[in-house]
Amino acid sequence: MTAPVSFVRDDIRAMTAYHVADVPEGFIKLDAMESPCHPFAGDASLMAQWQETLAQAALNLYPNPAASGLQQALRDAFQIPDAAQIALGNGSDELIQFITLLTAKAGATMLAVEPSFVMYKHNAALFGMNYVGVPLNEDFTLNLPAVLTAIETHNPALVFIAYPNNPTGVCFKREEVEAVIRTAKGIVVVDEAYGAFSHDSFLPQAGSIANLVVMRTVSKIGFAGIRIGYAAGCAKIMNELAKILPPYNMNQLSLATAKFAMRHFDRINANILILKQEREQMLKELSAIGRLKAYPSEANFITLHVPDAQILFETMKQAKILIKKLHGAHPLLEQCVRITVGSPEQNDAVLAVLRRTYSS
Numbered sequence: 620m621t622a623p624v625s626f627v628r629d630d631i632r633a634m635t636a637y638h639v640a641d642v643p644e645g646f647i648k649l650d651a652m653e654s655p656c657h658p659f660a661g662d663a664s665l666m667a668q669w670q671e672t673l674a675q676a677a678l679n680l681y682p683n684p685a686a687s688g689l690q691q692a693l694r695d696a697f698q699i700p701d702a703a704q705i706a707l708g709n710g711s712d713e714l715i716q717f718i719t720l721l722t723a724k725a726g727a728t729m730l731a732v733e734p735s736f737v738m739y740k741h742n743a744a745l746f747g748m749n750y751v752g753v754p755l756n757e758d759f760t761l762n763l764p765a766v767l768t769a770i771e772t773h774n775p776a777l778v779f780i781a782y783p784n785n786p787t788g789v790c791f792k793r794e795e796v797e798a799v800i801r802t803a804k805g806i807v808v809v810d811e812a813y814g815a816f817s818h819d820s821f822l823p824q825a826g827s828i829a830n831l832v833v834m835r836t837v838s839k840i841g842f843a844g845i846r847i848g849y850a851a852g853c854a855k856i857m858n859e860l861a862k863i864l865p866p867y868n869m870n871q872l873s874l875a876t877a878k879f880a881m882r883h884f885d886r887i888n889a890n891i892l893i894l895k896q897e898r899e900q901m902l903k904e905l906s907a908i909g910r911l912k913a914y915p916s917e918a919n920f921i922t923l924h925v926p927d928a929q930i931l932f933e934t935m936k937q938a939k940i941l942i943k944k945l946h947g948a949h950p951l952l953e954q955c956v957r958i959t960v961g962s963p964e965q966n967d968a969v970l971a972v973l974r975r976t977y978s979s
Contacts, residue, residue, distance in 0.1 A: 630744065637737075640941060647968060649959040650943040651843075652785075652813075652920050654894070656962065658841030658880065658887055665883060672879045676871040684869045692881035693849055697835070703826030704857035709868050711812055711836040711848035715779075716742050717863055718808060718832065718850070722776040723748050730775035732761065734786060734949035736810065739779045751775065755951060759787040759914055759922075763795045767802050776805040782821065783813045786945055786957050788916030790817050800831055806856060808832045813918035815840050815891050816898070825851035832856060837877055839919055840887055845873040894919055898960045904970050910977040920959045928954045931976065938972050940965075 624632065642648050659665045690705040699705065708714035715738050719729065723746035731739040733752040743750040751773050753766050770778070780799060783790035800807045807830055809821045814835055825833045832852035837845070847869070850860070880887055901921055905913040912924040925931050928946035935942050942959075945952040958969060 634741075634744070637741075642941065643939075645939055647940045647961065647965050649961050649965065649969065650941040650957075652839055652918070652959050653843045654839070654841040654890065654919075655959075655965055656841075656890075658890060662886070665886065669876065669879055672875050673872055676875045678871055680871070681867045682869050682871045682874055684867075684874065687869070687874045687878065689847075689874055689878045689881070690849075692878045696881040696884045697822055699822055699851050700824075700826050702853070703822075703833075703851040704854050706850045706857055706860050706864060707869055708848040708850065708864070710838065710846040711810070711834055712738055713868065714834055714848050714850050715739065715808075715810075716745075717860060718806070718834075719743065719746050719748065719777065720863060721860055722806060724776065727776040728773045729777045729779070730766075730769055730773060731779040732766065732781075732784070734945075734952055735779070735781050736785050736812075737948075748777070749773070755784075755787070757951065759784065759789040759951070761791040761795050763798060766799060770799070770802050774804060778803050778805060778807045779810060780807065781810040781812065782819075783817050783917040785812065785918065786920075786922060786943070786948075786952070788813075788914055788918045788920055788922050788957075790819065790917040793819055796821070800828060803830060806830055806832060808834055808850075810834045812836050813839055816895055816919050817917040822851060826853050829853055829855070837880070840891055842877065842880060845876050847873055847877045894960050897963060897966055901960060901966055901970070905973070908970075908973055908977050911973065920957050922955055922957045924955050925977070926954065928956050931956055934976055935969075935972055938968065940969060940972065942969075 640650060659669055684707045689707060693699060693705060719742040728749040728751055729743040730751045733754050740750050740752065751769055753762065753769050756762050778799060780796055782796060796809060811820055811833060814820050821831065821833045824831060832850050834848065834850045836848040898916060902913055910926055914922045928944050932942060932944040943957040945955040945957055
């Protein structure tokens with residue numbers, strides 16, 4: 620029998636699946652903005668407590684995310700205001716998907732800047748929304764006049780602003796994002812996936828601005844493997860979102876791990892501070908290497924413009940280092956690569972390759 624693919628939507632058949640790179644044994648993986656080590660590594664007592672927590676998880680029962688206590692643990696760890704309601708997602712990706720679905724009326728428009736996180740545009744297409752992408756300036760800063768004009772012209776139901784931005788690492792000016800929130804009549808999602816590494820956050824305003832939803836994740840602070848994202852916003856929006864989130868979208872082990880981690884947030888925050896220090900050291904070292912340009916970053920990665928992105932990608936791969944080649948993804952990313960900030964040893968390995976390649 621022939622597979623009945625003709626019944627699949629034509630637009631989906633025309634799409635390309637998101638590619639997750641294989642990691643050969645012995646490679647340094649710096650292509651996906653993960654933490655370089657297990658968050659509890661080096662602390663035998665903490666590791667044992669975490670394992671005991673997992674052993675007590677009720678694997679035989681469906682999870683109840685709303686009653687898990689994780690929302691309060693997140694509220695305490697990140698000082699999320701009491702006025703904000705919190706929704707949990709199976710990673711930020713799931714929250715992006717369902718927030719898009721929430722607004723996907725016939726003829727509705729999503730607006731985002733470009734280049735930014737590819738899943739915004741992907742979900743607009745998936746749910747049949749019109750999509751408007753507003754290019755950034757050449758230095759990856761926000762072209763605020765163009766964004767505000769596009770909002771006035773298209774009246775988007777949904778606006779995504781990554782703060783700091785991915786894949787560029789640049790954090791837009793706060794007053795510019797505030798202008799976007801004021802101008803938009805629809806929902807504005809400030810995606811702070813990398814907020815833990817930034818100087819600023821809109822979390823303190825969550826719940827007090829009617830059209831603002833602040834989205835975050837624990838993936839970048841050491842827990843990419845447990846797939847937990849969260850969104851905070853005013854009750855009216857979050858109550859509507861709760862209607863369409865799957866009732867058992869989390870799992871017991873992830874909920875238990877995240878709640879445990881928030882109780883030991885001092886350890887997690889120490890790891891964050893180390894990575895921020897490594898990022899600043901990397902930026903300093905990169906500025907001394909000729910023939911490349913490192914863009915300012917407030918994330919856990921650095922975006923570079925290089926003479927030939929493909930050659931550097933292959934050179935790094937020969938050195939058993941995986942980085943992300945951005946060239947070809949958007950015109951503004953021509954000859955750019957993105958490198959996750961790793962451990963001191965991993966960063967030294969990256970710098971050694973860059974010095975050999977570009978210092979001559």
